[in-house]
Amino acid sequence: MCLLQESNNMSDQEALDEFSFDIRWRYALDINEEDDYLSRRSLVEFRRRLAAKDPEMKLIRNAFDTIRDSALKKLELSTKDQRLDSTHIISNIRIRGRMSLFSDTLGVFLKSLTDEQMSLVPEDIQKWHTTESEGWFGLGSADQKMKLEELARYLYTLISIFEKDEIVNTTEPYQLLTRLFSEQCEYEKEPNEDIDSNTSHRIKVKKKSEGITLQSPYDPDVSYGHKGAGYSLHIAETCNNPEKPEIITDYEVHGAGRSDIGKALSVIERLSEAGIKPGTLFADGGYPSVPSALKITEQQIEFMAPVNRGPMADDVVGRDRFQFDSSGHATKCPMGHRPIDHRILSSNNKTNRSLHAIFDGNTCRACSMLDQCPVRAPNHRERGCQARETVGDFRLEVTAELRLRDQMYGDQQTPQWKERYKIRSGIEATFSELKRSYGIGKLRVRRMAKVLFALSCKLIACNVSRWAKAHFFFFRGLFQWFMYASKTLLRIVQAAEPKNHFSCA
DSSP states (O other), rough: HHHHHHHHTTOOOHHHHHHHHHHEEEEEEOOOGGGGGHHHHHHHHHOOOOOOOOOOOOHHHHHHHHHHHHHHHTTTTSSSSEEOOOOOOOSSOOOOHHHHHHHHHHHHHTTSHHHHTTTOOOOHHHHHIITTTTTTTTTOOOHHHHHHHHHHHHHHHHHHHHHHTTTTTTHHHHHHHHHHHHHHEEOOOOOOOOOOTOOOGEEEEOOOSSSSOOTTTTTTTTTTTEEEEEEEEEEEOOOOTTTTTOEEEEEEEETSSSTTTHHHHHHHHHHHTTTTOOOOEEETTOOOOOEEEEEEEEOOOEEEOOOSSSSOOSOOOGGGGGGGGGGGEEETTSOOOOOEEEEEEEEETTSOEEEEEOOHHHHHHHHHGGGGGGOOSSOOOTTTTTGGOOSSOOOOOOOOOHHHHHHHHTTTSSSSHHHGGGGGGGGGHHHHHHHHHHHBOOOOOHHHHHHHHHHHHHHHHHHHHHHHHHHHHHHHHHHHHHHHHHHHHHHHHHSSSOOOOOOOO
């Protein structure tokens, strides 16, 4: 029933009404008329128990894998080429800024206290909770700043009061208080002076919070990314199957605060375990990193994703123009000059040391390609000194990661690479379908487990729908071909029949 609910993007009450009054639902679920009632409480309790028993949703993942494998087999789809991308998901929360975050978190904690515990809360905080918890709306920027610092002091006061109460400090509302304070607030401690909770100016709100921070007390799993607060959904699907539907092969959900960089490795790992490892994986520029791209290519997978060389001019040649032997040592530069040595050195004043090819300084300074060459000039030169004015040998870091990065960057400049890469954009149509038809953009649930369950059901429904449409079009095409063949055969037979000539007497 949950699968049908998510496939039609229905609320609980809408799904229960369909279950009770739509004969198609009863037929699909094999329900008799005597059993066509289900209370909303039972539906909610089922999801709650499932989320508590299986928070990683391994059961629904197994169902997804089974349907995916069957669809791939029946439709005879190739998994050699696959594409990967992510989209932003918002759970059933409302984001209204820092003031709302502080106010809501304090409210959730105060509502969780018993009458006896509430008696320990100072009167000014109790008064704020009962009369002014939403009174910040319409305040100017200066007044909002003062109000925010006041709420920060409330946070610290409540944390101090209940920090030794083992009954309270183990609850989630209290832990949300401490998390919010550590992420958004700081002490302004003067030298040789203890922090006094009654001194108002000792606690400040940070100007900027970094990392994965609390966005809503109602859904602590939500984090903030460059697309906003919510979750990120990664999807891999087949591609380059002409005149056939593409099937979603893998998915992953996490907070929006986590980057896409390196995420392709976990996707490939699951696809390999399922026996559908791609030969070519198309992804956008948010996925590749130097270490992850190397690990992917080591698995004999062509990783087609745009890479960035960092602060390098476009006319600078890459390491792919250099020649290397089987051991990874440089043998010639693009101009045919051989290195004089290889050494393990640090790069860019970092503690990590790596392999560098050493080129003769006099040869490099006389080379016409020096301005377009990635070799690094000798250290200990004066500021503003040009490479041709230096003294000493030049060096080039030649690790396998950097060589692969430059090779990928060089390949993506060619028309052939750009033509092949066009297929990646097709996954945007999948996200559009999921958001329009299945409502993945804005969910009706909160918390990671329930979000994962809802998204899994929607992805299963999408695969089933594509599978069913493929069979429908196949049989419709077969019927049309049969009708065309019948009409053609009938015309041939009619043309071959001898004509009867009648004469008038």
